Amino acid sequence: MDAYVENDRLGAVVAPRTVRIERLLPGPVDRVWSYIVNSEKRKKWLAEGPMADHVGGDVVLTFHNGEISDETVPDKYKQYEKHVNRCRILRYEPPHLLSMTWPQGEGEPSEVTFELAASGTDTLLTITHSRLAHRDAMISVSGGWHSHLAALIDVLNGRKVDGFWKKLAEVEAQYRQTIVD
Secondary structure, eight states: OOOOTTOOOEEEEEETEEEEEEESSOOOOOHHHHHHHHHHHOOOOOOOOOOOOSTTTTTEOOOGGGGGSSSSOOOOHHHTTTTEEEEEEEETTTTTEEEEEETTTTOOEEEEEEEEEEEEEEEEEEEEOOOOHHHHHHHHHHHHHHHHHHHHHOOOOOOTOOHHHHHHHHHHHHHHOOOOO
């Protein structure tokens, strides 16, 4: 990846029911890791809540997407405000790998894995979300991760998060055209 030039490219389908998105993030691996595992830092770009530091431990993510940016939450997303995901740690290898279950309605949970690798003075973050139930779930999580990672980049760069909902609408439309059954 050429510095930050490609830092907004779409994620890719890498296996059946599996999407992967990569971002080059400013700062060392330990710093980025802290924004994944520390509730106070994580709530600035994704969701707050306790996270165990061992395999089998619980993760409770409470989403306050309306607080990520100053934009008005679109009506279709208001139902998810204060939504809670209850997850379980599958792998915990600080500060390079975290894998956990991710609920998806009534069916079996999906799995999300965060991999962090040094890239000079920066960090390459790879998120792989697998075991997704269907195409619509793949589109939804791809757009969500894409938008949340854009927010993380702003936070790590000390900028105010701007355009979260606009970005989500744009990338969901793009993912709808690129993700096929």
